[in-house]
Amino acid sequence: MDTALIDAGTSPTQPLPAEALTRLRNLLLQELSVQTDQAEEQGRTVAELRTDPDTAIGQFEVDWELAEVMVGWSEEAIEDIEHALARLEDGSYGRCEQCPRPIPLERLEAIPHARFCVPCQARQDAMR
Numbered sequence: 001m002d003t004a005l006i007d008a009g010t011s012p013t014q015p016l017p018a019e020a021l022t023r024l025r026n027l028l029l030q031e032l033s034v035q036t037d038q039a040e041e042q043g044r045t046v047a048e049l050r051t052d053p054d055t056a057i058g059q060f061e062v063d064w065e066l067a068e069v070m071v072g073w074s075e076e077a078i079e080d081i082e083h084a085l086a087r088l089e090d091g092s093y094g095r096c097e098q099c100p101r102p103i104p105l106e107r108l109e110a111i112p113h114a115r116f117c118v119p120c121q122a123r124q125d126a127m128r
Helices: 003-007 018-051 057-090 105-110 118-127
Strands: none
Touching (some): 018 057, 018 105
């Protein structure tokens, strides 16, 4: 048996403890708030750049593209967080979406919206 799973408070057959789920839900909600604020702030930046007559064309393009990329990242993070919250509700949170293994608690604490265990995530990253 994998001792890292036992140390993380999970086993191949047991779900995450209730107190860990509560802590992770709070982390997800906090991160959702941060990402939503960042997306809104970057959206305002894009709007300001579009209306600022003093912005040089070249600088506008660079700033606008950067702000758009950051909005995209925040929107992607928001989607991942909302997906994780839905998985919390349906009871599938904490299990890898690729294989049946539990995701170690340490990984979920570091990345609460993680969808995959480390080996499956490595395979996903290698395919990109």
